Amino acid sequence: MPSPSLARTRSPDQSPDQQPLALTDEQMSALLAAAHPLPPDSRSAFLETCACELAKLPAIGDGALHRVVMAVQRQYFDPPDLSHEHAPRWSSRRRNGVRAV
Numbered sequence: 001m002p003s004p005s006l007a008r009t010r011s012p013d014q015s016p017d018q019q020p021l022a023l024t025d026e027q028m029s030a031l032l033a034a035a036h037p038l039p040p041d042s043r044s045a046f047l048e049t050c051a052c053e054l055a056k057l058p059a060i061g062d063g064a065l066h067r068v069v070m071a072v073q074r075q076y077f078d079p080p081d082l083s084h085e086h087a088p089r090w091s092s093r094r095r096n097g098v099r100a101v
Helices: 025-035 040-055 062-076
Strands: none
Touching: 025 040, 025 062, 040 062
């Protein structure tokens, strides 16, 4: 059942034929949770892109939402640097006989 809290008034830049998305509370929570690991300055763009992609679909089920979120999240996710500079301190010290403190 769509959440009544998602009903929005039309913003001035929204075209008259653009309808708000009808997402369940669980779907909205999943969408917001998917935005959480993204950098804060990318979250708004991520949510807007998801909304545009979801608006193209005839029906928004849980599976469709998941597929859209995963595809769009790949565009905005910036993975952490896991180079050797940031390796755990026990990785090389133990091999050299030096005990980590």
